[in-house]
Amino acid sequence: MVRLVGGLLLLLAVAMLPSLVISFVLGELDRGAFTATLLIIVPLGWGCFRYGRQTQGEIARREGFLLVTSAWLVSILVGAMPFYLYGQRVTLGMKDSAVIASYPAPTGRAVHGRCELPGAGEKGAEFCSLTNCVFESASGFTTTGATILEQGLWQKTYRQNPRDLPHGLLFWRNMTQWLGGMGIIVLAVALLPLLGIGGMQLFRAEVPGPTAAKLVPRVGETARVLWGVYGVITAVVTALLLLSGSGPFLSVTHAMSTVATAGFSPLVDSVGGLGSNFAEYVIIGFMLFCGANFALHHRALHERRLVHWHDPEFRLFSLVVLMMSLVVFVGLLVSGEGSGWSAWRHSLFTVASLATTTGYANYDYGLWVPVIPLFAMCFLAVSTLGGCAGSTSGGVKVIRLALGVQLAAREFYRLIHPRGVRPVRLGDQRVDYSVVDGVASFLVLFFILGLFGAFWLSAEGFTPIESLSASLSMLANVGPSLGQFGPAGNYNAVSDLGKFVLSSMMILGRLELLTVLVLLTRDFWR
Amino acid sequence: MKVLILGAGQVGETLAQRMVSESSDVTLVDRDRQRLDRVVEHLDVSHLIGNAASPELLKNAGVEDTDLLVAVTDEDEVNLLACLVGGSLAPGCTLVARVRERDFHLHRELLEKGGVRLDGWISPRQSAAKELAELALLPGAVEVKEFIDGSVRMVASRIRPNSDLVDRDLATLRQSGALGDLTVAGIERDGYFVPPKGNTTLRTTDLIFALGTGEAADGLPALCGHLPRRVKNVFLAGGGRLGEHLAQILIGKGLHVRLAEGNLARCHVLAERLPRADILNGDCTDQDFLIEERIGHADCFIACTIDDEINILTALLAKKLGAKTVFVRENTSHYASLTESIGVDAAVSVRHAAVGSILRYARRGDVLAAQPFGTTEGEVLEIRARETSPLVSLPIAKLQLPRDVVIGAVLREGELLVATGELQIQPGDRVVICAPQRRIADVQKLVAVGFEFI
Numbered sequence: 013m014v015r016l017v018g019g020l021l022l023l024l025a026v027a028m029l030p031s032l033v034i035s036f037v038l039g040e041l042d043r044g045a046f047t048a049t050l051l052i053i054v055p056l057g058w059g060c061f062r063y064g065r066q067t068q069g070e071i072a073r074r075e076g077f078l079l080v081t082s083a084w085l086v087s088i089l090v091g092a093m094p095f096y097l098y099g100q101r102v103t104l105g106m107k108d109s110a111v112i113a114s115y116p117a118p119t120g121r122a123v124h125g126r127c128e129l130p131g132a133g134e135k136g137a138e139f140c141s142l143t144n145c146v147f148e149s150a151s152g153f154t155t156t157g158a159t160i161l162e163q164g165l166w167q168k169t170y171r172q173n174p175r176d177l178p179h180g181l182l183f184w185r186n187m188t189q190w191l192g193g194m195g196i197i198v199l200a201v202a203l204l205p206l207l208g209i210g211g212m213q214l215f216r217a218e219v220p221g222p223t224a225a226k227l228v229p230r231v232g233e234t235a236r237v238l239w240g241v242y243g244v245i246t247a248v249v250t251a252l253l254l255l256s257g258s259g260p261f262l263s264v265t266h267a268m269s270t271v272a273t274a275g276f277s278p279l280v281d282s283v284g285g286l287g288s289n290f291a292e293y294v295i296i297g298f299m300l301f302c303g304a305n306f307a308l309h310h311r312a313l314h315e316r317r318l319v320h321w322h323d324p325e326f327r328l329f330s331l332v333v334l335m336m337s338l339v340v341f342v343g344l345l346v347s348g349e350g351s352g353w354s355a356w357r358h359s360l361f362t363v364a365s366l367a368t369t370t371g372y373a374n375y376d377y378g379l380w381v382p383v384i385p386l387f388a389m390c391f392l393a394v395s396t397l398g399g400c401a402g403s404t405s406g407g408v409k410v411i412r413l414a415l416g417v418q419l420a421a422r423e424f425y426r427l428i429h430p431r432g433v434r435p436v437r438l439g440d441q442r443v444d445y446s447v448v449d450g451v452a453s454f455l456v457l458f459f460i461l462g463l464f465g466a467f468w469l470s471a472e473g474f475t476p477i478e479s480l481s482a483s484l485s486m487l488a489n490v491g492p493s494l495g496q497f498g499p500a501g502n503y504n505a506v507s508d509l510g511k512f513v514l515s516s517m518m519i520l521g522r523l524e525l526l527t528v529l530v531l532l533t534r535d536f537w538r
Numbered sequence: 539m540k541v542l543i544l545g546a547g548q549v550g551e552t553l554a555q556r557m558v559s560e561s562s563d564v565t566l567v568d569r570d571r572q573r574l575d576r577v578v579e580h581l582d583v584s585h586l587i588g589n590a591a592s593p594e595l596l597k598n599a600g601v602e603d604t605d606l607l608v609a610v611t612d613e614d615e616v617n618l619l620a621c622l623v624g625g626s627l628a629p630g631c632t633l634v635a636r637v638r639e640r641d642f643h644l645h646r647e648l649l650e651k652g653g654v655r656l657d658g659w660i661s662p663r664q665s666a667a668k669e670l671a672e673l674a675l676l677p678g679a680v681e682v683k684e685f686i687d688g689s690v691r692m693v694a695s696r697i698r699p700n701s702d703l704v705d706r707d708l709a710t711l712r713q714s715g716a717l718g719d720l721t722v723a724g725i726e727r728d729g730y731f732v733p734p735k736g737n738t739t740l741r742t743t744d745l746i747f748a749l750g751t752g753e754a755a756d757g758l759p760a761l762c763g764h765l766p767r768r769v770k771n772v773f774l775a776g777g778g779r780l781g782e783h784l785a786q787i788l789i790g791k792g793l794h795v796r797l798a799e800g801n802l803a804r805c806h807v808l809a810e811r812l813p814r815a816d817i818l819n820g821d822c823t824d825q826d827f828l829i830e831e832r833i834g835h836a837d838c839f840i841a842c843t844i845d846d847e848i849n850i851l852t853a854l855l856a857k858k859l860g861a862k863t864v865f866v867r868e869n870t871s872h873y874a875s876l877t878e879s880i881g882v883d884a885a886v887s888v889r890h891a892a893v894g895s896i897l898r899y900a901r902r903g904d905v906l907a908a909q910p911f912g913t914t915e916g917e918v919l920e921i922r923a924r925e926t927s928p929l930v931s932l933p934i935a936k937l938q939l940p941r942d943v944v945i946g947a948v949l950r951e952g953e954l955l956v957a958t959g960e961l962q963i964q965p966g967d968r969v970v971i972c973a974p975q976r977r978i979a980d981v982q983k984l985v986a987v988g989f990e991f992i
Contacts, residue, residue, distance in 0.1 A: 429831065431820040433805040442810040 013075060015064020020083055021057025024090050025050055027187055031094070035180030042178040045097035053090055074536060080199060081528050084153060084519055087195075091149035091188045092142070098181055099139030143508040150515040152188030154522035155196065155404060157275025157371035157491030158514070160504040163282065179261060182278040186265040193272025193404040194242055196522065197306045198235040200402045241309050246271045249298050256291035266291075270298050273405045275371030275491040282499065283361070284374040292357060292374050296364045300333065303368035303399030324439035325400050325411045329367075332410065336394050337363040343384050366395040369406040371491025378498030388494055392481055395490040396462075406489030406521055408458060415443060415451045450526075457525045462487050465517050472510055486514045487521035539563065539900065542604045544590035544620050545611035546570070546577045548870060549636065549662060549892040553608060554583055556893055556910075557900065560978065565599050568611075591619040593627065601628045606900055609635040610892065614642055622654050632899050634658035636892065638779065658899050662892035666867060667783040667842075670886050673865055674838040675791060677767045678759025680745060680884040683894075683909045685920045685970050689954055690947045691755035692723060692911060692918055692972075694747045697740055701763030709736035717761070719754040719956045721946045723747040723972035724916045729875070731915040731974055733942030747911055749918070749946030749970060751954050770794055773836040773861065775822035775852050776843030777801075777808045780867060780888070784842060789814050796831060798822050822852040825859070834860030842867040853882050902982055906968065910975075918946070918972050921985045925965040928984055935959030940980035946970040 032046040138144050144160045151158045161177075246267050253263035262278065266286070269276050279285030283295055301309075304326050312319050320326050340359035344350035350358055358375040365372045381388050398407015408416075418436045425434050435442040465483030470476060474496065481493035482503070492499045506514060520528050530536055539562040543550050546568035554577065557564050564583040567590050568574040578585050588595040590611050601607060607624045609617035617635040625633055633656050637643060643659065650656075672682035681694035697703055702716060711717050725732040726745035732738060740746065748758050760766050772788050774781050777799030785795045785808075795815040799805050802819050809817040820827040822841070833839065839861035841849035846869050853864040866877060868887040877885040890910060897908040897917070907920040923929050929937065934945055934957055948955040949968040955961055963969060973981045 429816060429818060431818045431827065431831075433802070433809045433817040433819050435806065435809050437810070437813065442806075 013064070013079060014060050016079060017082065017086055018057045018060025018062070018064055020086055021053045021090065022061060024087060024191070025054050025057060027191055028094070028184065031180040031184040031187065034183050035178060038179055040178035040180060041101060042094065042098045042181045044101055045094040046180060046184075048097050049090070049093040052093070077527055077530050077536070080523060081519075081531055083195070084523060087153045087188075087191065088146065088149045088515075088519070091153055091184075092145040094181060094184055095139045095145035095148055096142055098178070099141070099145065138504060141508070143511045144504070147503065147511045147515050148185070149188060150518050151491070152185055152274070152276065153192040153195075154489050154518040155189050155192040155269075155272045155274035155369075155406070156486065156489040156518045156522075157189070157269070158486065158497075158503050158518070159276065159491075160502055160511075163277075163280055163500070163502055179278075183261070183265060185276050186268045186274075186278065189272045189274030189276055190246070190268035192522075193274060193302075194239060196272075196404050197238050197242060197402070199523070200306075237310060238306050241306060241313060242271060245298065245302065245309075249294065252294045253286075253291055256286070256288040256294065258286050258288065258291055262286065266295065270295050270370070270372075271302050271404065273299055273302050273368045273370040273399065273403070275365070277372065282373045289357060292361055295372065296361050299364050299368040299370045299372070300330075303329065303364075303403050303405040305400045305402035306404075307402045308400075323400075325414065328414060329400050329410045332394065332397065333363055333367050336367070336390055339390060340380075340387065343387060344380065347380075347383050349380055349383055362391070363394055366391055366490060367397065367405075368399045368403075369395060369488050369490040371485075373492065373499035376498065376500045378494060378500055381494060381498075388477060388481070391494065392484060395481075395493070396484050396488050398488050406487075408455065408488070411438065412451045412454060414438065415448055416455045419448055419452055454525060457529065458487060458521075461517060461520060461525070465513065468510060468513050469506070472507055482514070483517065486517040489518060489521050539606065539902075540600070540604045541565070541606045541608065541900065542596075542599055542601055542624075543567065544607070544609040544617070545636075546574050546585075547610065547612060548889045549610045550608075551577045551581075552871070552889040553610070553893050553896055554581055556897070558582055559975070560900075562900070565604075567595065567599055589616075591616050591623055593623045596620070596624055596627055601631065604628055604631050606632045607634070608896055608899075609633075611636075614639050618642070618649065618654055618656075621656055625653075625655050632657045634660060634896055634899050636660050636662065638663065658896065660892060660895040662888045662895065663780040664783055665891040665895055666886050666888045667780050667787060669891065670780075670784050670840055670842065670865055670867070671787040671791070673884055673886065674772050674788060674793075674840060674863075675769055676756055676759060677769060677837070677863055678762065678764025680878075681747070681911060682755075683911060683918060685749075685907055685909075685918065686947070686949045686954075686968055689752060689949065690749060690920075690970050691752050692747060692749045692909075692946070693755040693758045694726075694745055694911065695759045695762040695764065697742055697744045697746060698763030699742045701742075701761065703740045703746070703761060703763075704742055705739060707737050707739045708734055711740075712736075717748070718750075718757065720748040720750040720758060720761075721944060721957055721972075723749050723918065723944055723946060724912060724974070726912045731912055733974060734944060735942075745912070747916065747972070749944075749972065750956075751947070767837065767862070769837040771796070771836050771838075773831070773833060773839045773856070774798065775839070775841045775849075775856075776867075777804055777817070778842065778844060781842045782808060782811065784840065785812050785815050796836070798827070798831070823848060823855065825855060828856060828859055836861045838862060839864045840867070841865070844869055846870055846873055850877060850880070850882060854880065857881055901978075904985060911972075915975050916972060917975055917978055918970060919978075919981060919985070920968060920970050923963050923965055923967045923969050923985070927965075929963045929969065930965055930967075933960050933962045939984075940973070940977045943971060943973040943977055943981055946972055 028046060028050060035043045035046055138160050147160055249267035249270050250263050253266055265278050277283060283292060304320060308320050308323055308326060337360045340363055341356050344355040344359055361374045362377045396407055397413055398409050399405030401409045401411045415436055422434050422436060425432055436448045437443060462484045465486060466480040469479035469482055478495035478497055482497045485493035496505060497503060541557050541562050541564045543554055543564060544567045546566050554564050554566055558581055566577065566583045566585045569589060571587050574585050574587060586595060586599050601624050609620040611617055614637050621633045621635045624631060635656055637659050638661060669682060673679055676682060678695050679693050680696060683692040708722055722734040724734055724747045725738060748755060771794050774785055774795060774797040777797050781797060785797050788795050796818060797808060797815050798818045798820050799808060800821050805817050805819045818831060822828060833856050839853060839856040841853045843849055849866040850873060853866045857864045863883045866882050866885045868874060868885040894909045898905050901908050904922040904924060905919055906922060909918045911918060945957040947957055947970045948961060948963060971981060
């Protein structure tokens with residue numbers, strides 16, 4: 013256990029190296045933040061790794077739950093360190109006039125960090141608050157993509173330039189998402205089925221590899237293959253984005269958060285800032301690709317043929333995305349908000365981004381909502397639905413909704429035929445009752461927590477639609493939602509406590525609720 | 539004819555009975571001495587006790603000079619193995635095996651590649667399910683048999699008092715064209731078979747058997763005074779292999795099927811295999827259950843459990859509660875004479891279905907199908923006419939057919955011809971002939987293969 017945490021710290025240290033290199037090469041202000049973080053986590057990780065060597069043993073079910081949750085918590089805390097240290101550096105470094113000069117005065121919007129230290133309002137000043145740093149890091153590692161940074165100015169001319177933050181820090185921001193995505197596919201495809209979390213057991217039979225009951229060897233092997241797939245997809249996206257002329261830094265960062273269906277962009281105007289239709293279509297394609305079950309990709313690779321179409325969940329998912337895009341497209345044409353191919357690109361991108369819970373934007377879809385209020389419902393629905401199980405996307409997942417709907421249909425059936433026997437089925441396959449029960453409890457918990465978050469934000473004074481959409485968006489790991497929290501806004505206006513609530517919702521949603529909540533039961537600790 | 543029957547169960551016994559009555563030389567083999575004794579007691583057959591697949595036993599049973607080997611033990615594997623052994627011992631023998639498992643049917647070519655060379659694969663439950671499905675779809679029919687790949691059907695229906703056929707003789711009916719393209723194959727009156735003669739007057743409650751093309755034959759119940767009715771809802775009791783197969787066929791025909799089965803585990807299996815049927819876990823002898831599931835709205839109720847008493851009782855209960863027609867699966871012959879008289883619309887016997895599928899192999903010459911009908915006293919044969927056959931010499935009206943034998947239909951080069959008196963059968967035609975059982979031997983002479991083939 014401790015050894016594994018140590019290993020995780022070392023892994024994070026390795027993942028931080030590219031950011032460190034970037035910061036040193038460009039000679040930017042975040043050098044110190046990365047150096048200091050590495051100085052803390054490398055010895056700590058190494059120590060844990062060494063100390064933990066003796067306690068190496070088999071991981072039981074209970075430790076599995078604990079391990080998963082703590083892995084994410086540790087990652088999030090470590091991930092927040094460079095942000096915080098940088099934030100401190102900014103506020104303390106205000107005396108360095110050269111540095112101050114390099115930061116332009118804050119622009120238009122009334123979005124400020126709740127930081128009372130001198131220098132508030134400066135670029136990167138959002139990071140002087142620990143809460144903000146943890147929120148940003150949680151949003152990264154859970155591949156949510158909700159940010160406290162200013163974004164989406166959506167001036168008529170897209171801004172090609174990155175945020176006025178150091179490149180190393182921006183790179184780290186996207187790196188957390190890439191790492192989060194990596195963790196999730198292994199969690200979803202290899203770990204959760206073994207722990208018996210609802211819905212995913214269906215794929216147990218489909219993931220090749222030894223089916224021994226021992227957790228570690230099997231997960232290890234599956235993980236290696238899946239990470240291989242993940243890495244290859246990232247490389248492909250990077251290459252395609254390079255082709256679109258986005259430049260190496262933007263290509264790599266966008267590729268990382270596309271594959272993780274996460275949604276951080278170093279650009280203020282998100283993907284729209286890339287200013288390339290080709291890049292947008294590439295990102296649409298790969299968001300959807302990564303919104304499909306990675307076990308499917310694995311099988312496709314294994315059997316050397318496209319098995320995706322045989323999967324009922326993937327079929328349903330594609331259908332939903334296509335139908336919703338058409339609805340939005342027609343809506344835009346009718347209302348005159350858009351026209352021609354650009355309207356189609358905007359609607360497809362928005363729906364794909366929300367349905368895969370990525371949270372990118374190539375247009376401020378928040379502007380459509382006042383014109384066509386129905387869109388609010390569409391966006392809420394697709395983003396809550398999420399992608400396929402076993403993908404990097406979040407949300408309820410198509411499979412759970414399909415099973416949930418059937419469960420309800422079965423109740424109706426049972427009212428009419430009390431002795432009727434009707435299994436819940438997926439495609440031609442009968443779904444085991446234990447799986448269906450797990451799905452039902454997941455759905456109940458999901459919407460209870462979603463309501464809780466919505467009430468919380470309402471209490472803070474946000475409008476009902478903002479509260480509900482933001483709350484569901486956090487649980488579903490989407491990122492942007494509606495109104496103030498839309499693609500042209502951010503989450504900085506939420507109170508410190510509220511940010512912790514939202515951060516925990518992101519973690520809960522990411523780890524499929526039950527994995528975390530089980531730790532709160534008495535039975536777990538007995 | 540020398541017949542070796544392996545397995546003295548219901549099918550084995552019925553078949554032995556039939557073959558003995560045709561004065562064949564029958565040997566019966568079974569592992570169970572008691573069962574064998576019970577059968578042998580009232581049948582003139584020789585018998586052997588032992589494993590049906592044992593080469594030693596088959597040799598002792600005289601398989602070498604047997605004409606027909608029928609393997610109908612309870613196990614598919616034993617049946618197939620017995621045929622394999624029997625085939626090697628007697629290459630000229632016709633081999634028929636009962637195979638219940640669908641898997642074997644689906645992978646027939648695998649077994650054939652391995653040397654299991656069978657002339658006939660029979661699956662009585664499937665045949666019975668098929669007939670039950672036909673009955674369900676044709677209200678008023680009591681029996682439905684198909685010939686020439688389904689293009690000719692024989693339908694039996696009971697004449698009701700309101701029918702135009704009552705008190706008229708067959709000759710007048712034929713002349714007036716009231717029968718259309720139908721050929722009457724026989725009549726069953728008070729349990730006895732009446733051959734269709736011109737002066738036979740039809741009466742109420744006569745069971746009339748008629749042959750015709752699919753559509754013409756389906757018109758028989760209407761002629762007999764049954765009101766045509768669309769069948770939509772079918773209620774099945776018993777989810778065994780037959781019930782499942784039946785449900786599958788009915789669903790395929792677009793009907794709504796409700797299937798009640800008492801065993802919950804079996805229900806789950808059925809629910810998985812039959813996604814479009816309502817699978818209910820309940821006991822059909824429970825009146826409340828039937829009412830709750832609106833048995834009164836069922837156009838047809840079919841009891842197909844393996845228990846005859848339960849089948850009959852649930853069927854009667856269903857009828858009382860409003861099911862329009864009720865059919866039962868008949869497993870044993872115990873209540874055969876009873877079922878129709880107490881209100882069950884028709885009974886389909888798995889044994890008869892089995893015999894029907896086996897019989898064609900017991901017929902010499904170019905017999906493509908042979909189906910008993912009625913109380914097994916009549917038989918319909920589907921044959922291919924040869925040049926050497928006396929059938930092809932003259933128009934039908936002038937043929938010297940044995941007494942009471944009727945030519946029902948002729949299929950020539952894919953075209954179906956109504957058997958009128960002027961029609962002349964040509965070599966290569968497929969002919970459907972109906973005959974009472976005692977005339978079968980004469981009919982076989984008619985269709986026998988020429989000398990050069992013997």
